[in-house]
Structures are given as structure tokens and as C-alpha cells.
Amino acid sequence: MSSSLLEVKNLTKVYVSGMRAKRAVKAVENVSFNIPGDRPHITALVGESGSGKTTILRLVLGFIKPTSGEILYKGVNIQNLLRKDQKAYRKEVQVVFQDPYSIYNPVYRVDRVLETVINKFNLGEGKDHKAIIEETLRMIGIRPEDLLGRYPHQISGGERQRLMLARILLMRPRLILADEPVSMIDVSLRAIFLDTFLEFKKKYGISALYITHDFNIGHYIADDGIVLCSGNIIEKGPMTALVREPLHPYTKALIDSIPRPDPTRRWPHKIQLKVEKPAERMQPHACAFFGRCPSVCNDCAKSRPPFVKVGKDREVACFHYD
Numbered sequence: 582m583s584s585s586l587l588e589v590k591n592l593t594k595v596y597v598s599g600m601r602a603k604r605a606v607k608a609v610e611n612v613s614f615n616i617p618g619d620r621p622h623i624t625a626l627v628g629e630s631g632s633g634k635t636t637i638l639r640l641v642l643g644f645i646k647p648t649s650g651e652i653l654y655k656g657v658n659i660q661n662l663l664r665k666d667q668k669a670y671r672k673e674v675q676v677v678f679q680d681p682y683s684i685y686n687p688v689y690r691v692d693r694v695l696e697t698v699i700n701k702f703n704l705g706e707g708k709d710h711k712a713i714i715e716e717t718l719r720m721i722g723i724r725p726e727d728l729l730g731r732y733p734h735q736i737s738g739g740e741r742q743r744l745m746l747a748r749i750l751l752m753r754p755r756l757i758l759a760d761e762p763v764s765m766i767d768v769s770l771r772a773i774f775l776d777t778f779l780e781f782k783k784k785y786g787i788s789a790l791y792i793t794h795d796f797n798i799g800h801y802i803a804d805d806g807i808v809l810c811s812g813n814i815i816e817k818g819p820m821t822a823l824v825r826e827p828l829h830p831y832t833k834a835l836i837d838s839i840p841r842p843d844p845t846r847r848w849p850h851k852i853q854l855k856v857e858k859p860a861e862r863m864q865p866h867a868c869a870f871f872g873r874c875p876s877v878c879n880d881c882a883k884s885r886p887p888f889v890k891v892g893k894d895r896e897v898a899c900f901h902y903d
């Protein structure tokens with residue numbers, strides 16, 4: 582039996598689009614990572630726009646099929662889950678989207694949104710539904726009287742995000758997949774939202790795979806980080822080490838591109854990241870950062886660098902550490 586909650590093994594996804602002239606985009610390539618099952622754990626998946634983050638999330642949710650590789654949940658390939666286990670997977674693995682409005686039926690009041698979830702998953706074991714809903718709302722710091730009885734369009738974006746967390750908490754998931762959930766809410770609510778994730782981990786033992794392009798957020802929320810460059814993982818390790826001492830030039834570039842609120846300093850931005858469609862620009866046999874890397878050498882053009890262990894818990898795919 583695997584001790585991982587989620588194990589992603591050599592995952593590759595090639596999108597093929599176009600009617601006559603088929604165009605293939607390798608959005609995710611040979612990606613492997615683990616989320617441990619023996620303790621609640623938050624992993625940040627960090628990468629620039631187009632690096633394949635959402636594709637990984639959609640693969641894990643089973644919305645799309647991998648071209649190759651596999652995804653194991655508690656040791657079982659999610660493609661082989663039996664009907665019964667599929668239902669458990671749908672309950673135990675929850676997702677937080679960027680815009681929660683899209684998942685609410687506009688003619689359902691908040692009460693009914695939550696009630697539907699209770700009925701669908703048979704939650705609460707016969708307890709009074711209203712009591713369960715009120716208890717859950719209080720657990721995430723919402724006064725039930727502030728939200729119940731209202732329609733989704735009658736509550737603010739921040740409240741809708743928190744309502745979505747309440748809806749998720751009702752299901753008592755083991756794992757939350759979050760795709761840049763704070764990019765559309767204002768800064769003051771961001772901290773509250775992120776703290777709710779940390780509380781979910783601490784109080785209720787819920788793990789998360791948290792997708793972001795922002796190392797500040799990754800650092801705030803995650804134990805470990807995975808850095809994705811044009812569909813390839815190029816560095817993994819504890820989040821604090823990644824931020825304090827990034828190893829890969831791409832990780833350094835992402836960290837350099839974080840704006841700092843200091844008017845006396847120019848934005849360092851030593852390495853320019855051109856962001857449009859990196860997956861499509863990538864050379865098939867070179868390092869994923871080839872063409873943009875300031876430390877490029879001959880080997881970088883020839884093959885993808887293998888992972889090299891650095892210290893006891895870090896890994897980097899760069900020939901300079903070979």
C-alpha cells in the first residue's frame with residue numbers, strides 16, 4: 582500500500598487541436614510528484630502562464646486523460662477507480678476555482694447550494710441539515726445570518742469565495758486542488774482566504790495542491806514547492822529553501838520577477854521571462870529553459886537535464902549541478 586495520498590508518475594499531456602492542419606502542444610511532460618499521506622501537507626505548484634499548471638489539475642481531476650503516465654490516489658490509478666471509489670474520490674478531492682461564480686446556480690439561495698451538497702453526498706448521518714450548514718459556516722468564520730437566505734449575486738466576490746470553502750468543508754475532503762483562487766480577490770481578503778487553507782490543514786488535516794504563479798503566495802501557504810517550466814518540473818524542494826536559495830535559473834527568474842514595494846530600488850528583473858506560449862516555443866530535446874537561460878551551455882541544447890539531488894530534500898534538473 583502506498584503511503585502517498587496523491588502520486589503523479591511520469592505524466593505527459595499532448596493537446597492536439599486544429600481541423601486539417603493538426604497542431605500538437607506538449608503541455609505537460611514527464612511530470613512526477615507526491616503528496617504524502619501520513620500528514621496534512623500543502624504543495625505549491627508554481628510556474629509562469631502557460632507552463633501547464635491547470636492542465637495538471639485537470640488531469641488529476643480526471644477531466645482530461647493523460648497521453649501517458651499515471652495518477653494514483655491512495656495507491657490506486659484514478660482511471661481504474663470502481664464506481665464506489667469514484668464517488669469517494671469526488672468527495673475526498675475537491676477543487677477551488679479562480680471564479681467561484683461560475684459554479685453557482687443563480688436561482689439557488691446559498692442555503693440550497695449547501696443543502697444540495699449534503700443530499701448529493703449523504704453527509705451528516707441524519708443530523709439536521711440546517712444545523713450542519715450553520716456549524717460549517719461558523720467553522721470558516723462566517724455568521725450564518727449574514728449569508729443564508731441570499732442569492733449568489735447578492736453576496737460579494739470575497740464572500741462567494743468563502744462560501745465555496747464552506748461548501749468544500751462540508752464534504753470533509755482529504756485533498757483540495759486550488760487553481761490560483763486568490764488572483765481575483767482583493768489583497769485584504771487574500772490573507773483571510775489563505776489563512777483558511779492553513780487552518781483547514783491544521784484543524785481538519787486537509788492537504789492541498791495549490792497552483793500559483795506567485796512565489797510570495799506559495800511561500801506563505803506551502804510546505805513544499807514544485808516549479809514548472811514549459812510543462813517540465815525543473816526544481817522541487819521545501820518552499821522556504823526554494824525562495825531563499827533558488828537553484829535553477831528559471832526559479833531565480835521567477836523570484837526576481839516578484840515586485841518589491843521599495844521605491845528606492847529598481848525592480849531587479851535580471852532575467853527576462855517572455856511569457857507568451859512557452860510550451861509551444863520549447864525545443865523538443867533541449868532543457869525546458871533553453872533559449873531563455875542566462876547560464877546556457879552546450880549540453881543544454883542536447884537533452885533535458887536529469888534531476889540531481891541537492892542536500893537531503895532538494896532536487897534540480899540543471900546540467901550545472903550535474
Ligand SMILES: Nc1ncnc2c1ncn2[C@@H]1O[C@H](COP(=O)(O)OP(=O)(O)OP(=O)(O)O)[C@@H](O)[C@H]1O
Pocket residue numbers: 596597598606607608628629630631632633634635636637794858859860861
Ligand atoms: N484544450 C487545449 N487545447 C490545446 N492547447 C491547450 C489546451 N489547454 C491548454 N493548452 C495549452 O497548453 C499549455 C499549458 O496550458 P495551461 O492552461 O495548463 O497553463 P497554465 O500554467 O495554467 O497557465 P495560466 O497561468 O495562464 O493559467 C499552453 O500552451 C496552452 O495554450
Ligand SMILES: [Mg+2]
Pocket residue numbers: 634635636760
Ligand atoms: Mg491556469
